[in-house]
Amino acid sequence: MTAAVTSPIIDRFRAFLDASPTSFHAARFAAQLLEEVGYTALDETSAPSPLAAGERRYVLRAGSLVAFRVGGMNPASAGFRIVAGHTDSPNLRIKPQPLRYEHGYLRLGVEPYGGVQQATWVDRDLGIAGRVVLRDGRSRRAGLVDIRRPLCRIPTLAIHLNRSVNDDGLKLNAQNHLPALFALSDDKTADPFRALLGEELGVSPKDVLTWDLALYDLTPAVVSGLNGEFLHSGRLDNLGSCHAGLEALLAANDDDVPATTAVLALFDHEEIGSTTERGAQSSWLEHVLGRIVRDAAGDDAGGLSRALTQTWLVSSDMAHAVHPAFGDKHDGEHMPKLNAGPVIKQHTAWRYATEADGAALFQQLCEDAAVPSQWFVNRSDLACGSTVGPLVAARLGVRAVDVGNPMLSMHSAREMCGTQDQARMAAAMRGFFRG
Ligand SMILES: [Zn+2]
Structure with a gap:
């Protein structure tokens, strides 16, 4: 019998899942991990103070968190590289x-x-x-x-x-x-x-x-399957994406400071529509980005709008892998599989914030990281889910792509995904943060 194999990133992912029974715990745990590598809390009520290239801060608002690492160039000129996800689960x-x-x-x-x-x-x-x-x-x-x-x-x-x-x-x-x-x-x-x-x-x-x-x-996250190919846990949607983004930002610590400013935005309340004070439809992220531009570039009128023209958003939310017993629920040419890489999600009515330019960007990020990628398009005769992607992209007016790792049992108390995909998504996101 083959013992369940695991890996350091899966051990860290399981620790994140087990420490995060609610969005409040997920955001706080993420902040603690960021502090361990030198991020410090930014008090939203504090007066403006200069931000230097490479400075790392986070803002915690109950179950939501925005963390950033200031780029080497003025953000008003170089823009942001934003990874967004949601901390809450049904x-x-x-x-x-x-x-x-x-x-x-x-x-x-x-x-x-x-x-x-x-x-x-x-x-x-x-x-x-x-x-x-x-x-x-x-x-x-x-x-x-x-x-x-x-x-x-x-x-x-x-x-x-x-x-x-x-x-x-x-x-x-x-x-x-x-x-x-x-x-x-x-x-x-x-x-x-x-x-x-x-x-x-x-x-x-x-x-x-x-x-x-x-x-x-209470059941902890476990690795399962004959060859350790599966991970079972509650809250994979969407702590899987939060953790991948966090891994990418933590790993970016070891990279040279790129021109662009890296931002990780983890929102509460996606599962209830995001229209809350700290949800993806709120003005919160916009205000935090405005503050970064002002503090990093001096009082630059119009700096935020210039920054946003140069900005990309990668919105990540878990994706529907094909179910072995329900293959007919998928479009035949768009059937994501577990452990076959991050999924790019597209929907013509923009339930997913993906068009060709964003999808091509993400395909290249995967190529650069030497990881496979897959496509998901809903069956044309089924209603489509959504993510924070369209909300944030529309509110900020930024180009975007919606992605996510494949999983089964979405919105169950006990979901499952593959053990190979977490490192791949984190690697693609790390490349994205490099600008
Ligand atoms: Zn979700």
């Missing part, structure tokens, strides 16, 4: 008043976030993670929690009581069937959920004001 969010007492059970009320494949969340060991806002005198402070132990479960109904389940599929009503078992209790005078959070954060339960918390599958 999951089940715990409601503000979650306690539901039914038949002697205490369940936690949840609301689906994004396009959850609901049936994949049942009969799993679920932990709880996210952001909690605490009372701090007359003010407030936020803390992250990751309660990494089996606390909740959404139990299936026995087949004896649901005889048609294999013919009809497991149909779950989000309001009635998804609330998660949390305890055996009918003591309505207590608030054990708030008490749990207080204990985790070392504060009195009365100082726990409210939260952005989600359930998550």
Whole structure:
């Protein structure tokens, strides 16, 4: 029997996945990795201060992060090389008043976030993670929690009581069937959920004001398959792209400072449409880029718009590999395969921000990195998904390409991808950052 093979980048990828049960944790973990190689936090409220060539900064806003390395040329002339992805994944969010007492059970009320494949969340060991806002005198402070132990479960109904389940599929009503078992209790005078959070954060339960918390599958990321060809984990969409971009930026540390300014933009809230204060439709990235131009080039009126004319965006989001049992769901000439390289995604209505010039750029990046690339175009008779690519490209007015590594089980609680593609995407992105 062949032992599962692994590689340093896959070990780092698994560590990133396991440390990132929510977008808040993903953005914070990325910031920590960047700090280890010399990136420092940029305070968005601080007064302008000069940025020199090669300087490395990041801006963290809850579950979103923008990191950059200033290029050797004035960004107003040389532009940006932006890699963008999203930190959030579909999951089940715990409601503000979650306690539901039914038949002697205490369940936690949840609301689906994004396009959850609901049936994949049942009969799993679920932990709880996210952001909690605490009372701090007359003010407030936020803390992250990751309660990494089996606390909740959404139990299936026995087949004896649901005889048609294999013919009809497991149909779950989000309001009635998804609330998660949390305890055996009918003591309505207590608030054990708030008490749990207080204990985790070392504060009195009365100082726990409210939260952005989600359930998550506790199973760690694993390498699988006869020859270690697969990786199984939650949240591959889109932590796979976030990690590839991060690997590329970290590796670029060892490269000479190129003319262009490298930017990694990891957005929260893509799965719910991106129209939030830190989402891809917000003005946030535009403001950060404006600040880079001003701080790096002096107060240069019109500098940002000149920079954007020279800018390229690589938007990365996971792609649909062909499924062995459902090959007819793909266009016959556009069937991405696992471990066959990064996928370039195109859609005529610009659900993907790809045209020929961007696709050709990415093909050459792959050639330069000696990695294969593939194409994905949706079947013409199926509706197409989307990414942050069109939103960021349209908002900034920049040329773009949409790419992503191939995967199966997208939006399941437990997704899968290939183990060869991560290094390839990171290599192509590293070449992109070289300008
Ligand atoms: Zn995605």
